[in-house]
Amino acid sequence: MSKPIHFPPDFLWGSATSAYQIEGAPLADGAGHSIWTRFAATPGKIANGDTGDIACDHYHRWREDVALMRSLGLKAYRFSVSWSRILPQGTGAVNEAGIAFYEKLIDELLANGIEPMLTLYHWDLPAALDDRGGWLNPAIADWFADYARVLFERFDGRVCFWTTLNEPWVVTDGGYLHGPLAPGHRNLYEAPIASHNLLRAHGAAVKVYREIGKHRIGLVVNIEPKYPASDEPQDIAATRRADAYMNRQYLDPVFHGHYPAELKEIFGAAWPDWPREDFDLIGQKLDYIGINYYTRSVCRHEETNWPLKVAAVRQTQSTHMETGWEVFPQGLTDTLVEFRRRYGDLPVYVMENGSTFYDPPNAEDGQMHDPLRVDCLKKNLHALHAAIEQGVDLRGYMVWSLLDNLEWSLGFAKRFGIVHVNFETQQRTPKDSALLYAQVVASNGACL
Numbered sequence: 007m008s009k010p011i012h013f014p015p016d017f018l019w020g021s022a023t024s025a026y027q028i029e030g031a032p033l034a035d036g037a038g039h040s041i042w043t044r045f046a047a048t049p050g051k052i053a054n055g056d057t058g059d060i061a062c063d064h065y066h067r068w069r070e071d072v073a074l075m076r077s078l079g080l081k082a083y084r085f086s087v088s089w090s091r092i093l094p095q096g097t098g099a100v101n102e103a104g105i106a107f108y109e110k111l112i113d114e115l116l117a118n119g120i121e122p123m124l125t126l127y128h129w130d131l132p133a134a135l136d137d138r139g140g141w142l143n144p145a146i147a148d149w150f151a152d153y154a155r156v157l158f159e160r161f162d163g164r165v166c167f168w169t170t171l172n173e174p175w176v177v178t179d180g181g182y183l184h185g186p187l188a189p190g191h192r193n194l195y196e197a198p199i200a201s202h203n204l205l206r207a208h209g210a211a212v213k214v215y216r217e218i219g220k221h222r223i224g225l226v227v228n229i230e231p232k233y234p235a236s237d238e239p240q241d242i243a244a245t246r247r248a249d250a251y252m253n254r255q256y257l258d259p260v261f262h263g264h265y266p267a268e269l270k271e272i273f274g275a276a277w278p279d280w281p282r283e284d285f286d287l288i289g290q291k292l293d294y295i296g297i298n299y300y301t302r303s304v305c306r307h308e309e310t311n312w313p314l315k316v317a318a319v320r321q322t323q324s325t326h327m328e329t330g331w332e333v334f335p336q337g338l339t340d341t342l343v344e345f346r347r348r349y350g351d352l353p354v355y356v357m358e359n360g361s362t363f364y365d366p367p368n369a370e371d372g373q374m375h376d377p378l379r380v381d382c383l384k385k386n387l388h389a390l391h392a393a394i395e396q397g398v399d400l401r402g403y404m405v406w407s408l409l410d411n412l413e414w415s416l417g418f419a420k421r422f423g424i425v426h427v428n429f430e431t432q433q434r435t436p437k438d439s440a441l442l443y444a445q446v447v448a449s450n451g452a453c454l
């Protein structure tokens with residue numbers, strides 16, 4: 007019998023979502039178009055022609071969803087604000103109806119004893135700014151800082167946990183290098199520029215927060231630990247390139263003031279000489295780091311793979327994600343321990359961790375059984391605890407996701423929720439994984 011595990015007494019157990027994936031009504035009450043309302047309206051961009059026009063109808067069901075979080079005993083809720091609800095043109099006049107929606111949500115969370123954790127940007131750039139170059143226009147650092155200032159002024163104090171960006175790697179790799187995500191570009195020269203401007207915008211927003219904010223602000227990155235497929239020098243080098251491109255491309259400039267050298271090797275002539283002063287902006291001190299962990303990657307050299315020359319070696323036990331994300335809880339422990347080794351003892355929150363499996367149909371007992379997700383969740387939580395035992399200053403965990411939702415270009419078929427959503431009726435049904443998670447929260451992990 008393994009000894010019961012305990013997490014720190016004030017460990018923050020919560021769940022995470024994002025605006026475009028759950029809200030629906032993206033253009034309601036004066037909101038402007040985003041790059042995702044446009045992408046979804048473009049045939050072939052989202053599987054099955056799915057869109058965020060309705061999604062989980064959270065824009066109208068927010069009170070019911072907060073009650074659902076309360077019923078699960080959640081201590082925190084990580085959500086994102088749709089920039090184009092607040093500033094329909096991306097800059098300029100504030101849309102008070104957009105402010106009002108998030109104010110109601112925040113106040114309802116607080117009234118139910120749930121900590122609001124607000125992400126300023128979770129991929130849904132205002133279309134009006136994309137028309138002005140979006141993340142390719144250096145002015146976006148100021149546009150983003152001005153947007154952030156509006157929310158800081160309205161909500162700081164009720165919101166005490168701020169995140170500037172969610173996963174700049176996915177925004178860049180998906181939206182500018184390979185193209186499966188909005189705005190759908192595929193350009194070796196654009197990707198480094200977009201990525202660098204994301205980090206500049208992050209720094210500009212943190213700088214504003216230091217002027218007027220009184221609580222905590224950080225960055226959320228997806229980290230996918232890389233393991234060599236063999237000890238062949240080519241595979242070792244490929245693994246280093248993959249780690250530099252996906253993981254260190256964001257953490258090194260923020261914490262060490264420079265990019266990994268491998269990026270110049272990967273991008274060649276497409277890699278600019280960045281102005282030194284940019285790294286003073288990017289390197290603003292943070293109160294915490296948010297890490298999203300889903301899977302690892304076993305890497306080998308692959309000459310034909312553009313532009314990294316790396317291929318991932320498919321592993322056996324995978325989730326039902328499109329590219330078969332391996333279930334590898336040890337990677338979560340390794341990621342957290344390696345962050346501390348490389349970047350120091352900053353407080354860490356796991357801001358997303360979850361899995362998608364084809365959930366079996368509703369059982370005769372009316373319960374939504376999801377045994378594979380339950381197993382995955384248990385293993386990941388044990389891995390989380392192992393990192394704490396190895397000295398990581400881990401402060402909280404947000405399961406991805408509260409609700410089944412729009413999995414971006416993969417549509418609604420990829421269900422990550424611990425709560426099932428019937429997208430015809432909008433009925434929410436907690437899965438076994440939600441019942442397990444409620445026990446974990448209530449016992450602070452002792453039930454594991």
Ligand SMILES: N=[N+]=NCCCCNC(=O)[C@@H]1[C@H]2[C@H](O)[C@@H](O)[C@H](O)[C@@H](CO)[C@@H]12
Pocket residue numbers: 024027172173176228230298300301329331358406413414422
């Ligand atoms: N191979 N491989 N690669 C794994 C790389 C992970 C990149 N995708 C994410 O982390 C996204 C994050 C996003 O915030 C959320 O909005 C998404 O719904 C989840 C689920 O997809 C995750």
